[in-house]
Amino acid sequence: MAEPADPVDWEAKYREGATPWERPGLHPAFLDWRARGVLRPGRVLVPGAGRSPEPLALAEAGFEVTVVDSAPSAIAAQTARLERVNLWAQVVKADFFTWEPGQPFDAIYDQTCLSALPPGLLPDYAARLRRWLRPGEKLFVLFVQTGQDGGPPFHCDLSRMHELFAPGEWEWPPVLPDPYPHPVGFTEQPVVLGRV
Ligand SMILES: C[S@@+](CC[C@H](N)C(=O)[O-])C[C@H]1O[C@@H](n2cnc3c(N)ncnc32)[C@H](O)[C@@H]1O
Numbered sequence: 001m002a003e004p005a006d007p008v009d010w011e012a013k014y015r016e017g018a019t020p021w022e023r024p025g026l027h028p029a030f031l032d033w034r035a036r037g038v039l040r041p042g043r044v045l046v047p048g049a050g051r052s053p054e055p056l057a058l059a060e061a062g063f064e065v066t067v068v069d070s071a072p073s074a075i076a077a078q079t080a081r082l083e084r085v086n087l088w089a090q091v092v093k094a095d096f097f098t099w100e101p102g103q104p105f106d107a108i109y110d111q112t113c114l115s116a117l118p119p120g121l122l123p124d125y126a127a128r129l130r131r132w133l134r135p136g137e138k139l140f141v142l143f144v145q146t147g148q149d150g151g152p153p154f155h156c157d158l159s160r161m162h163e164l165f166a167p168g169e170w171e172w173p174p175v176l177p178d179p180y181p182h183p184v185g186f187t188e189q190p191v192v193l194g195r196v
Helices: 010-016 028-035 054-060 072-084 119-132 158-164
Strands: 043-047 064-069 089-093 105-110 133-145 187-195
Touching: 010 072, 028 054, 028 133, 028 187, 043 054, 043 119, 054 064, 054 072, 064 072, 072 089, 105 119, 119 133, 119 158
Parallel strands: 043 064, 043 105, 064 089, 105 133
Antiparallel strands: 133 187
């Protein structure tokens, strides 16, 4: 699959308003996981959170939220939103390929972050996700399905995802739920992966 010729300038995209991945509200997968109690309060990491509303919703639901993103506009948006509520949240401006948390998390919520990364970076990213999560806890991830070469977002071929999140290291559900359509046209496969 083709890699981008240049690294993506996410900050420029926020400044230019070129953010087609942003949904108008909370992700339906998030609402489902929260309503069914699969996503249980604890210390949760949202990598590449951008300006998404889920970190605030998590904080309001009683989670201890940590957000990490490298784009200043994303950090400013999350900080402003989370500072308005008097809840525990940490907003970190960092490149998550060099950042390490002090201790692993009870849950990770990845929404269009993994799919934003060039496929060549995914083995490193998947290893980090495993390291950042406590054994026995869960990764809530949306695997973008574009069916096309190139990106972002990059197509997350499910066979490739099984290689990256290998059984033995990760527990997959026996049956995957239906994917969610995204307003822009691709679909997103929700998966809850148990960290072995
Ligand atoms: C496609 S956006 C998704 C944003 C958000 N999750 C959402 O659903 O709206 C990808 C985000 O990942 C962030 N990102 C990409 N690579 C990163 C890296 N190496 N370290 C930290 N953040 C990164 C970008 O700044 C951007 O905010």
